[in-house]
Amino acid sequence: MALSHAGTEEPEEPSPRTRQRMQESTPPGTAELQPSPEQAGRRAASARQLRVLLTPLAVAGRRLPQKRLLRAYGGGAGRAAAGKRLCLEPPPARAGPPEPASPPAAPAAGTGPGGAWDAESDGSDAGEAPPDEYSQLSAYERKRLKNITENAKFFAALKLHESAARLHQIATKRQSHVTKRAKPKKAEDETVRRRSMRLQRVEPSGIPMLEMPAQPGAEEQPEVPAGPLPMVPEDQTGNSKLTEDLLATWMRISEIKANGTEKRTCDIKRYQDSLNSMVLSEDNIKKVVKYRVASMAIHPSESIILVAAGDKSGQIGLWNVNCKSEEGAQVFVAHNYVVSCMHFSPFNPAHLLSLSNDTLRCGDVTRAVFDEVCRSEGNLSCFDFLEDNASTAIVGYWDGDVAVVDRRTPGASLELSADIGFRRTRTVHVHPVNKQYFVAAGSVDVCIFDVRYLKAKGNKPVSSLKGHTKSVASAYFSPVTGNRVVTVCADDKLRVYDTTALSPAAAVLSSVSRNNNTGRWLTRFRAIWDPKQEDCFVVGSMAQPRQIEVFQDTGKLLHAFYNLDCLGSVCSINVVHPSKNILVGGNSSGRLHVFKE
Incomplete structure (x- = not known):
């Protein structure tokens, strides 16, 4: 342009x-007319x-x-028209006839x-x-416009917009289904765990059992106050004369000094014969405490069999086995928590010492009171006497520490607290001859310490009993010489160590493979030595039929106590009389079984 x-x-x-x-578009007859250049x-x-x-x-x-x-x-x-506005209106028609x-x-x-x-x-x-x-x-x-028109009709026939809208609607619905529901808020009175109708004391028809109200749990019992407690049975409405008779029997048999050393035997044959003579009868089975037995002690008297049992709720039950009446047992509430350890004082059997998580108490039958020996904010687990007169004791904590308690000191405070490097201390036991040594069983560690060198931190053991791969439930010295230590471990092994020389690493004399997995609802097994036999120990068993086993320190099974008619449960806690052929086993329902001649 x-x-x-x-x-x-x-x-x-x-x-x-x-x-x-x-x-080509000129009509016939007008081709001869030629327009001017301007018109064209x-x-x-x-x-x-x-x-x-x-x-x-x-x-x-x-x-x-x-x-x-x-x-x-x-x-x-x-x-030529660049920069000008493009007019989309058709140009106005010119007046006059069209020019060819x-x-x-x-x-x-x-x-x-x-x-x-x-x-x-x-x-x-x-x-x-x-x-x-x-x-x-x-x-x-024209071809291009036709293709555009046909394509537009084709896409319109496909109805893509309607299909897209329908797919979007479906996707929206699916997304609404997969959204997480908001968790409903728990009601304030809603229980955390589901309980069966049996535990709720409700019949299958839905009607509550009014004639059998549910027993209150250990947490629902009134809290035991600090300080001395009177020896009053839990059942206040019971006959007080029965309680007086039981306490009087305890006081009377405590005045007689028992001499059990003369009846210790060393001959295995005679010892096996004595074990075979011990039987269980229905008269010697009784429910002494309400809940699972966690500890037991037997009075050293040779005339009357008096057994004490502590359960997981803090109750202490006393049972005079020689009393054949139903009122031969009395229950006392002396603690708020599980009674994990009990001992009659070897110097004065009129004293029964019991330990719970927060307190160590001494039941003095002469004053008919449960006195408080010590109180601690930590969780106490076990104790044993450091002297024959039972004036001092070594106490273990669940968090691994140990402490020394002197009963002669006024007040309820501890004398010494020491960190021995354990994560948990389940049992402590003092050497029967050298009273300065004690063995402690922890999570995996079992060590012997000298109480004379205990300090707050950095305590080193005198001897270590190694080889345990899981947690240890108990460790005890042999009763006469202390030359053996038997342990019960969760790795399903019973081990006997030689502690004669107290070397830095004690040697394993024997190992017994057995099932030690007691589970959640049973008290863990504790292997205890027979006080009358230096080289034999007693332990509960998971075997069928239910039984209590006796092993020699060589690992040999000497005897199994069982009764198909009377013994149908696992006796995790056992105690042996120091001078007579009497064995008592306690189960998880608070029932005691007495095997005797």
């Missing part, structure tokens, strides 16, 4: 293809402007390349409608007569 020097726009000469179209230029510009108005179609979802159409249709005129257009010339090879050939155009026609409004378009343009 050329511009004059005056700045006015000169009409561009129509292209040969435009002149050809104008010649105006008609060509009008035709190009008309093409811009007719070409774009409103196709949903698709944008037409308007720049390309303008370049194709406008040619030079489009470049001059026949256009043939288009040059390699050029398109606007003077430049479109590389995408194949020059073919659609094969159909175009409508009147498309009469000014080329074959490629």
Whole structure:
């Protein structure tokens, strides 16, 4: 497009293809009329402007390349009109008859409608007569518009928008299903654990059992106050004369000094015969405490069999086995927690010392009171006497420490607290000859310490009993010489160590493989030595039929106490009389079984 020097726009000469179209569209009889050059230029510009108005179609979802159409249709005129506003309105019709257009010339090879050939155009026609409004378009343009129309109809037939909306709705519903539910808030009175109807004391029909109210648990019992407690049975409505008779019997048999050393035997054959002579009968079975037996002690008297048992709720039961009446046992509440250790004083059997988590008490039958020896904020686990007169004791803690208690000191405080490097201390036992040594059993460690060198930190053992791979339940010296230590471990082994020389690493004499897995509801096994026999110990068993086993320190099984009619439970805690052939076993229901001649 050329511009004059005056700045006015000169009409561009129509292209040969435009002149050809104008010649073809001229009616017959008017071809001889030749318009002037100005008229021909105006008609060509009008035709190009008309093409811009007719070409774009409103196709949903698709944008037409308007720049390309303008370049194709406008040619030079489009470049001349750059920077001006494109008028989308058709030009106003001119008054008067239309002037015939001059026949256009043939288009040059390699050029398109606007003077430049479109590389995408194949020059073919659609094969159909175009409508009147498309009469000014080329074959490629008509083909292209037809394809656009057909594609729009095809996509409309597919209904993609409806399908997309339906899929979105389905996805939204699925997402709503997978959303996590908000956890309902627990009610304040809602129990944490589910309880069966049996535990709730409810019949299957849903009617509460009013005639059998549920027994209160250990946590529901009234708290035991600190300080001395009177020896009053738990059942206040019971006959007080029965309690007085029991305490009087305890006081009477404590005045007689028992001598058990003369009846110690060394011959295994005679010892086995004595074990075979001990039997269990129905008369010698009694429920002494309400809950699981955690500790026991037997009075050294040779005339009357008096047994004390402590359970997991803090109760202490006293049973006169020689009393055949139902009132032969009395229960006292002396502690708030499990009674884990009990001993009659070897110097004065009128004293029964019992230990719970927070207190060590001495039951003095002469004053009919449970006195408080010491009280600690920590959790006490076990104790043993350091002297024959039972004036001092070594106490173990569940957190691993040990302490020394002097009963002669006024008050309830500890004399010394020492960290021995244990994570847990389950049992402590003093050497029967050299009272300065004690053995402590912990989580995996079993060590012998010298109480004379105990200090707050940095205590080193005199001897270590190694080889345990799991937690140890107990460790005790042999009763006469202390040359042996028997341990019970959760790795299902009973081990006997040689502690004659107290070397830094004690040697293992024997090892017995057996089932020591008592589980949650049973008290852990404790292997105790028979006070009458230096080289034999007694331990509970998980074997069937239920039994109590006796082993020699060599690992040999000497005897098994059982009774198919009377013994049907595991006796985890056992105690042997120091001078008579009497064995007492306690189970998890608070029942005691007495084997005797």
